[in-house]
Amino acid sequence: MRFAINGGGIGGLAMGVALALKGMDYAIYEAAEDIRQVGAGLWMASNALNVLEHLGIVEDIYQ
Numbered sequence: 001m002r003f004a005i006n007g008g009g010i011g012g013l014a015m016g017v018a019l020a021l022k023g024m025d026y027a028i029y030e031a032a033e034d035i036r037q038v039g040a041g042l043w044m045a046s047n048a049l050n051v052l053e054h055l056g057i058v059e060d061i062y063q
Contacts, residue, residue: 004029010044017055 003019005012008030019026044052044061052058 002026008032008035010042010048014052014055014057017057021055 001024003024003026005015005019005026005028008028012028012030016026016028042061049058049061052061
């Protein structure tokens with residue numbers, strides 16, 4: 001079974017990591033033509049950070 005993830009934002013990318021950790025096949029689809037830095041801040045609720053910590057990628061968010 002292959003999963004389709006619509007959106008390459010933080011939620012879509014976290015879902016991709018979760019599926020990869022389970023050895024599942026997936027594809028991420030993003031409408032934006034390119035990914036670029038926009039200079040916006042990022043606020044995440046503590047429960048979202050708990051999920052990223054469980055996935056082992058929370059330290060990547062802090063960089």
